[in-house]
Amino acid sequence: MIRTPLRPLARILKAREAGENPDAIERENIRLRHEEMRDRARMRAEGRLLVMGAFFVCAFAVIGGRMGVLANSEPAEPRTGFAGADILAQRADIVDREGRILATNFETYSLYAQPQQMVEPERAAEALAAIFPDLKVERLKKDFTGKRKFLWVKKKLSPEQRQAVHDIGEPGLLFGPREMRLYPNGKLAAHVLGGASFGREGVHAAEVIGVAGVEKFYDKRLRDPAMGHQPLQLSIDLSVQSAVERVLQGGMMLMNAKGAAAVLMEVQTGEVVALASLPDFDPNDRPRPPIKGEKPGDSPLFNRAVQGVYELGSVFKAFTIAQALDLGLVNPSTMIDTKGPLRFGKYRIRDFRNYGNELDVKTVLVKSSNIGTARIAQMIGIDRQQDFLKSLGFFEPTPFEIVEAEGGKPLLPSKWTDLSLMTISYGHGLSSSPLHLAAGYATIANGGRLVKPTLIKQPKGQLGPRVMSERAAGQTLQMLRSVVTDGTASFAEVEGYAVGGKTGTADKPKPTGGYYEDKVIATFASVFPAHDPRYVLVVTLDEPVETTGPEPRRTAGWTAVPVASEITRRVAPLLGLRPEIEPAPLTGITLTSN
Incomplete structure (x- = not known):
């Protein structure tokens, strides 16, 4: 910038020649310079005020807009901020x-x-x-x-x-x-x-x-969010489940039992239509797990049908006889030595009653002879017995779709001796769950194909490999029908539905070793209709006592069988099974020809 001098020489010399005062020129230039400086300062100040004014206008516009949005929005509680992924609350039905x-x-x-x-x-x-x-006022105040x-x-x-x-x-x-x-x-x-x-x-x-x-x-x-709209469909039938639980609850009370379990399964698919364990609980208000010192089996959370492993008694005789038939060692009319007691070292194997010196295989099952079954097991041998029970799934937990199934591993003898061979043949010395038993009986009922229990509705049959011949399975099924018509399970008969099955009464083991004399596990495994098997039903009662007679009765024929019979009577119509009514015999009428 070129700055004008306050006393320009040319003007000063000219003013002196004209007799004027040269100082007036300096004063005038100073005035003009001050005015120019004042104008520049005013323009700079006005520019700053304009910028600040625009800033305040924008700020108030933003604040006013935000206030307007808040005024028109719904009130909401303040959110507590936290780091981490969003919580997914949706769950499929x-x-x-x-x-x-x-x-x-x-x-x-x-x-x-x-x-x-x-x-x-x-x-x-x-x-x-x-x-x-349930809230403590003093705690809240604190x-x-x-x-x-x-x-x-x-x-x-x-x-x-x-x-x-x-x-x-x-x-x-x-x-x-x-x-x-x-x-x-x-x-x-x-x-x-x-x-x-x-x-x-x-x-x-x-x-x-x-x-x-x-x-x-x-x-x-x-x-899974991708599956949230698609419910998980089980094989359970709500109506059948309700009927089973109601009858089982009543039967447990009538038989003075400590607990009870029931499994109802389709023999072709392995679908579990009903599964009950008593005592039970409300999952809406799930109780706490048992604490240290309490018996897990006494908790209502304990699933007796899946987690509970018991010596189930004579229901295992059906497997022993089915294997012997499959191996061709016997047929239903083969005579078996039943003289007793059967001695093995210091141990004695006895029958509930004296059935004579010999029985045929069919009668061994119908009368539930321990000695006869043990004799048949001796024909089979340890290795073949182990292989057969293993093929039926009695060596591992059942592959079932609830987490408790992993804890239902059968208890096997530490050393499988000749004595174990005989006692396991009639259901002692090997502990398994009612679900294992139901799968085993379903294998017999469907003609000898392995069944894996499932809780998921299956689109079609899911039969596994063959573990016994169809002939052996059919003969065993006929014998199970005879157990109901002529043997220890006569109370199981339901009019219109041919029921076959086997009872089992096993002494309950003591925690310290040995067995109780007055406590048993009573079981009835049944198949219906026996001529065209569709379903297997297993009912187990823990420490039942039937007290209507002159003496207390604990055997399965008096306890588990009547309960299973009532369940069959209730659920068969719900399952779509039509009763087959046999014509009554004509009495007092003589047929004559024309």
């Missing part, structure tokens, strides 16, 4: 074979507190204790008046409870929406479903995870 709901989701609310926002924490504590009797910034009060609220808490009017009590697992049928099929609980929890969502049964076995599939 579980339905029975007809599509009826067994487990579903229910929208509810949780209750949490932020004590620093409370106005009257002590009054709020007293009001909450009045709504929820939490609400302490240094805690956040605490859960209730994980699940009913609509009535939520309204009651809302009426307290305390701003520090807040609600968080969440989904919970609902079992609309209560205790029905409790051991099959198992139950669910909360995993990771946030203020506005909670992760629902399976803790037992089908819920835990299929937990990943039920939580």
Whole structure:
């Protein structure tokens, strides 16, 4: 920038020549320079004011817009921020074979507190204790008046409870929406479903995870967002399950039993139509697992049908005879030495009654002769007995779709001796679950093809490899029918439905060794209809005692059989089986020809 001098020489010289004052020229140039500086400063100040004005206009516009958005939005509780992945709360439904709901989701609310926002924490504590009797008022007061910034009060609220808490009017009590697992049928099929609980929890969502049964076995599939719209369909029939549980509960009470179990299975597919274990529980309010010192078997969570492994007694005789028939060692009319007692070292094998010196194979099963069965087992031998029972699945847990099945591994003798050979042939010395037994009888009923139990509805038959000939299976099935018509299971007969089966009464072992004299496990394994087998039913009672007679009776023929008979009578029509009525004999009428 070129700056004009205050005393330009040319003008000064000219002014002096004209007799003018040269200082006036300097004063004028100073005035003009000051005016120019003032104008520049004013323009700079005006520019700054304009920029600041524009900034404030924009800021107020943003704030006003945000206030307008908030004014038009729904009020919401502040969210508690946390690091990590979002919680997935959606869980697929579980339905029975007809599509009826067994487990579903229910929208509810949780209750949490932020004590620093409370106005009257002590009054709020007293009001909450009045709504929820399980909460301790002193504990609430301590939490609400302490240094805690956040605490859960209730994980699940009913609509009535939520309204009651809302009426307290305390701003520090807040609600968080969440989904919970609902079992609309209560205790029905409790051991099959198992139950669910909360995993990771946030203020506005909670992760629902399976803790037992089908819920835990299929937990990943039920939580898969891609499968959330597709329910898990089980083979259980809700109506049949209800009938089985109701009859089993009544039978357990009438027979003064400590516990009971029942398995109803299709013989062609292995589908379990009903599975019950008593005592049971409500999965909506699942009890705590047994603590140290308590017997797991006494807990209602214990699944007697799957986890319970017992010496099941004479029901195993059907397997021994079926194998002997399959190997061609005997036929139904082969005579067997039954003179007793059968001595083996210091041990004696006896029959319930003296059946004479010999019986044919059919009568050995019908009369349930321990000695006769042991003689047949001696013909089979240890190796072949082991191979046969292993092929039926009695060496491993059943591949069943509930997590408890892994704990139902059969108890085998540490050393399989000749004595073990004989005792296992009639159901002592090897412990297995009622589910193992049902699968074994289904193998006989379907003609000798291995059956794997399943809880999932199958599109078609899933028969496994052949483990016995169709001839041997058919002959054994005919003998099982004779056990009902002529033997120890006469109470099992249901008019219109031909039932075949075998009883089993085993002394209950003591925890310290040996056996109780007055405690048994009574079992009845049945097949119906016997002429065209469709279903297998196994009923087991723990420590039953039938007391209507002059003396207490504990054998399966008096305890488990009547219960199984009533179950068959109730469920057969529900399963679509039509009774076959045999024509009554004509009495008092003489037929004559024309």
